[in-house]
Amino acid sequence: MRATADAQLVERIRSDETGEALRELYRAYSGELYGFAYNALGERGAAEEIVQEVFLRAWRHAGRYDPDRAGVRTWLYQIARHAVIDARRRAAVRPGPPPSEEPGETEAPGSLEQAMLGWQVAAALESLSPEHRQVIRLAQFQGLTMREISDRTGLPVGTVKSRIWYALRSLRLVLEEMGVTP
């Protein structure tokens, strides 16, 4: 189970001097955390700073992580959210135009969960094969019918349908592995 394995990784990162446990954690979550931070700050360098800060804080506070209170993903997103708020505060006291908005501090309590879920689904989608990802994007995000996707891709309609079917099944498995039940 992914959640258990990740909790064990967090347990190991303090004592593992090779850095492999931290590297594994980084590879599992850095993509979506980077997306989350980039979406919040709109700047690549700032988003990278946040990702670095998240894993540094995770390493520092790994001993305090309690798997009974939150999953590893939730814990990392909470750290990321605080890091984003800190970054915005720092930016606000620097000379120059004030930040246009600070949703990190005014957002509703459920919005972190919503953002986390969005990036989690985006990460799950990203883990599919390019062919599976493409048909889901065309059908769900562009609203194309199977026939229109067939015209667009040059695939027979039957192939498009079966590809969608297998793509959704794969997506469901990945999401279940992440602990998200459709």
Add this chain to the structure above:
Amino acid sequence: MSGAWGDATWSCAHVREQLGAYALGGLERDEMALVASHLAVCHACTREYDGLVGLPALLDHAAGLEVVPPRPALEERVLDAVARERGRRRRPHRGRRFVPARVRLAAGAAVAGAALGAVGVALAVGGRDEGSGAPAARPIAPVRYAVELHGRWGAWGRAAVEPKSGGTIVHLVVRGLPGDGRAVYEVRCEGGNWSASAGSFRTDARGRAYAVFTTAARKGEYDRIRVVRRMHGRMTDVLKGRIN
């Protein structure tokens, strides 16, 4: 299930192929009606559909979001930051224990390659820090081991391992790798069933690179160096060599 769909096996199998498109609302109107009427009487297909029906709403959360991985160099930056802090905490009065990893591309590869062949020769490296664009040059401590690396595509490399109290510094020169600029290569230090990454690099347009890594793996913990290529989520061995 039997009926308008023909025999039981065919009809359920056929309907299930439509279920993904049905769940996403991508079928033609008459097809939607046929699937709906089948689901109304077939429990097996309904169970299958129940596993998909929540996915469109979940996908809506990801609309407009695209996971773009951060630059590969960030991984090393993060690990270096942690290694530095670990070192500071362990020896608070003696400063940093680990030196940040530097990844330098192959402006000085020929010079470095010649020098790496000689055990005990000090190197002066010219190159650029990845990302910073600033010229970099520093003296490098005496090289203790020279490792020949051989592998695919006629590529070759040489590595030198410089033991430090908190790990090792790995100097690496490679040539002849596919220089398309898209692939990320990773250096791994291995011994027995044990393996640790020393860091990652890209080549220049001619498939050459010179890189210096700091790894927490200590002398004696590994006896092989392997370079792997990461591309499209796949990992391929490209070079390997044994430390004499």
